[in-house]
Amino acid sequence: MEEEVSNVQCDSTHACPSKHTCCKLASGQWGCCPLPSAVCCDDKVHCCPEGTTCEVSSGKCKKKDFSMPWFEKVPSISTVQEVSNVKCDATHECPTKHTCCKLASGQWGCCPLPNAVCCNDHVHCCPGGTTCSVSTGKCERGDISFPWFEKKAAIFVEETSNIKCDATHECKATDTCCKLKSGQWGCCPLPKAVCCSDQVHCCPGGTTCSAGNCKHGDISFPWFEKKAALTVTVEKTPCPGGKQECPTNYTCCQRGTTPYTWGCCDFPTAECCPDRKTCCPKGYHCDPSRSTCYKSESDETVVAKQLTIPDSDTEQSEAGNVICPGGQYQCPDKSTCCRGPTGTFGCCPMSEAVCCADGVHCCPKGQVCDPSSAVCKVPSGQLQWLDKLVAKQVQVKDIKCGSSTSTCGDTETCCKMASGQWGCCPMPKAVCCEDHLHCCPRGYKCDMPTSTCIRGDDVFPMAKKRPADIFTKS
Numbered sequence: 209m210e211e212e213v214s215n216v217q218c219d220s221t222h223a224c225p226s227k228h229t230c231c232k233l234a235s236g237q238w239g240c241c242p243l244p245s246a247v248c249c250d251d252k253v254h255c256c257p258e259g260t261t262c263e264v265s266s267g268k269c270k271k272k273d274f275s276m277p278w279f280e281k282v283p284s285i286s287t288v289q290e291v292s293n294v295k296c297d298a299t300h301e302c303p304t305k306h307t308c309c310k311l312a313s314g315q316w317g318c319c320p321l322p323n324a325v326c327c328n329d330h331v332h333c334c335p336g337g338t339t340c341s342v343s344t345g346k347c348e349r350g351d352i353s354f355p356w357f358e359k360k361a362a363i364f365v366e367e368t369s370n371i372k373c374d375a376t377h378e379c380k381a382t383d384t385c386c387k388l389k390s391g392q393w394g395c396c397p398l399p400k401a402v403c404c405s406d407q408v409h410c411c412p413g414g415t416t417c418s419a420g421n422c423k424h425g426d427i428s429f430p431w432f433e434k435k436a437a438l439t440v441t442v443e444k445t446p447c448p449g450g451k452q453e454c455p456t457n458y459t460c461c462q463r464g465t466t467p468y469t470w471g472c473c474d475f476p477t478a479e480c481c482p483d484r485k486t487c488c489p490k491g492y493h494c495d496p497s498r499s500t501c502y503k504s505e506s507d508e509t510v511v512a513k514q515l516t517i518p519d520s521d522t523e524q525s526e527a528g529n530v531i532c533p534g535g536q537y538q539c540p541d542k543s544t545c546c547r548g549p550t551g552t553f554g555c556c557p558m559s560e561a562v563c564c565a566d567g568v569h570c571c572p573k574g575q576v577c578d579p580s581s582a583v584c585k586v587p588s589g590q591l592q593w594l595d596k597l598v599a600k601q602v603q604v605k606d607i608k609c610g611s612s613t614s615t616c617g618d619t620e621t622c623c624k625m626a627s628g629q630w631g632c633c634p635m636p637k638a639v640c641c642e643d644h645l646h647c648c649p650r651g652y653k654c655d656m657p658t659s660t661c662i663r664g665d666d667v668f669p670m671a672k673k674r675p676a677d678i679f680t681k682s
Contacts, residue, residue, distance in 0.1 A: 216240075218238040219238065221424075221425075222237075222238040225305050225306065225321060225322075226320040226357075227243075227244045227357050228240040228241060228242055228246075229244060229246035229255065231248035231255055233252050233253070234252040239252075240305075242279060242321055243256075243257050244258070244354070244355075246279070249278060254267070254278040255279050256278050259271060260352065262278060263275065269352070271351070271352065274352075276349055276350040276351070276352055277337075279335070292304065292398075293363065294306055294307070294308060297316065300315075300363065301362060302363065303318065303363075305320075305321075306318045306319060306321070306324075307319040307322060307323060307324035307326070307333065308362065309326035309333055310326065311330050311359060311361070312329075312330040312331065315361065316361075317330075317359035317360060317361055318359055318360050318361070319333035319357060320357055320360075321333060321357060322336075324357070325339065325340060327340035327342065327356060328340065328342060332345070332356040332359065333357050334347030334357065335347060340356060341353065369381060371383065371384075372385075373385035375458060375516070377393040379393075379395035382398075383395040383399070383401075384398060384400060384401035384403070386401070386403035386407075387407055388407055388408070389408065390542070391542055391559060395435050396410035397435070398412050398413070401413060402417060404431060409431040410431065411431050417431060445460075447470040447518065448470075448648075448649030448651070448661070451619075452469075452518040454473075454518045455472065457476045458473055458474055458476070458478075459473040459475060459476065459487065460473075461481075461484070461487050461515055462480065462484055463484055465484070470518055471518065472517075473487035473515055475488070475489045475490065475513065476490070477664070479491075479492055479493065479501070481496055482494065482496060486515065487512065488510070488512055488513075489501060489510065492510065494512060496512075499512045500512055530545060530555075532553040539555035539556075542559045543557050543558065543559065543561075544556040544559060544563065546561070546564075546570055547563065547567060548567045548568070549566075549568065554568075556570035558572055558573075559573075560573040562574075562575060562576070562577060562584075564579065565579065572584060574586070606618070607622070609676055610622070613678055614629070614630035614677065615677045616632035616676055616677070617632065618636075620635065621633040621636060621637060621638035621640070621647065622676065623640035623647055624640065625644050625673065626643075629676070631673035631674060632673060632675070632676050632677075633671060633673050634673075634674070635649055635650075635671065636650075637650040638671075639654060641654035641670060642656065643656060645672065645673060646670035646672055647670065647671050648670055648671070651663055654670065
C-alpha cells in the first residue's frame with residue numbers, strides 16, 4: 209500500500225509540501241525551502257542543503273572548499289485557503305505545489321515539489337535545478353547530493369457537468385456563479401466561494417473580502433478575479449405579446465404591475481405566484497409570505513424560485529435596448545423606463561430602478577426617493593438621486609386596417625370598436641374580444657365574465673384598445 213505523503217506544518221495555518229523545510233521570509237510569513245532538513249539563510253530569501261552553510265556575501269552554499277548556488281524559498285501554503293490543483297490532463301490532477309510526472313505504468317503521478325525534475329526511472333523526482341542520479345538514488349547539484357523524492361499516483365477527476373447560473377449561463381463544476389458589474393454572470397475559480405461586493409473579485413468559502421484581500425482571522429491573501437460565464441444556446445418560446453421570450457420548458461409569468469411584462473420561471477407549466485416575483489412547480493401552491501411552495505395534501509414544502517428577466521424581442525427594438533410599456537419608446541440596455549411629467553417616457557441609467565414621483569428623477573433598486581431633500585434614501589445613509597435621460601422613440605411602421613383610412617402600428621392589431629370604427633390592440637396578432645373594447649394575446653381566449661385572458665392555467669387582465677389613427681393623403 210502506498211504511503212500517504214503529508215505536508216510539513218509550519219504553524220496552525222501554514223504548511224509546506226512533504227520533504228520541504230519551513231523557513232521565515234523577510235515579510236515575516238512562512239516560506240518553503242525545496243529541501244528536507246535544510247539550512248535557512250539569514251537573508252530570509254534563500255536556503256542551503258543540510259550540512260552546508262549559507263554564504264550571504266557570495267550568494268552560495270558552502271561545504272569546506274566546495275560551494276554551490278543556493279536555493280530560493282517559495283511561499284508556504286495557507287491551510288485556510290482553497291487552492292486549485294495542478295492539471296495533468298482532463299481527468300488527472302496533482303495537489304498545488306506538486307509537479308505532474310509520468311509513472312512506469314504510463315499513468316500520471318505527482319512529485320511533491322513545484323517545477324520538479326521527473327527522473328527517468330518513472331518513480332522518483334528531484335527539485336528544479338538538480339539532476340537525478342539513478343545509480344545512487346539521489347538528487348545532485350555539484351558535489352552536493354541528497355535523497356530523491358518519490359511520486360504518488362495522481363488524483364483521478366471525474367468529468368462533471370457545469371453548474372447553471374441561469375438558463376443561458378453556466379460555470380465549471382469547480383467554480384461559483386457570481387454577478388459582475390455589468391449585471392451579467394461571472395465565474396469565480398473556487399467552489400462555494402464568497403462573491404465580493406465590488407462585483408469583480410471573490411474569496412474562498414469561510415473567508416471575507418477586505419480591501420483587495422481575502423481574510424480569515426489574522427491571515428490575509430490576495431483575492432481572486434472572476435471571469436465571464438459561459439453562454440449556453442437554448443431554444444426560446446415567445447411570451448404573450450411577442451416582445452419577450454423565455455427558454456423552452458420554462459413558464460412565462462407576469463412580473464410586476466405593468467401588463468405584458470414577463471419573468472421566466474425555471475419550471476415547466478409552473479404555478480405563477482400572486483406576488484409576481486416567484487413561482488412554484490406544477491402541483492404546488494404559493495406561500496408568498498414565506499417564499500415557499502406547498503402541497504395541500506402533505507407537509508412537503510420547497511423554496512419558491514425567483515423569476516428571471518427574459519430577453520427582449522430584438523426584432524422589436526435595437527439590439528439590447530429596453531422597450532417601454534406601449535411599445536412606442538425604448539431605453540438603452542441596463543436602464544429603466546420611467547414616465548415623465550408629460551406622460552412620455554424617460555430612461556433611468558440603471559436596471560430595475562425606482563421611478564420617483566416627480567417624474568424627473570430615479571433611485572437605485574431597494575432605495576426610496578426623498579423629494580424634500582432630492583436624495584435616494586438607503587438603510588445606512590443617503591446619496592444624490594439621478595436625472596433621467598430622454599427615451600428614444602421607436603420607429604413604428606403603420607399598417608392599414610381593412611380597406612379604410614385607419615391605421616395601427618406594426619406592433620399592434622386592428623380590432624373593431626363598439627362604434628364600428630377601427631381600434632388598435634397594443635400587441636401583434638392579438639385576439640379581438642367580442643365586447644369590442646378589449647383584446648388578448650395570440651393563443652389566449654377572452655373570458656368576458658372575468659375580463660381576463662385565459663390559456664390553460666395562465667390568467668391575466670385583458671388589454672384595452674385605443675382608437676386607430678386616421679391616415680390622410682398629403
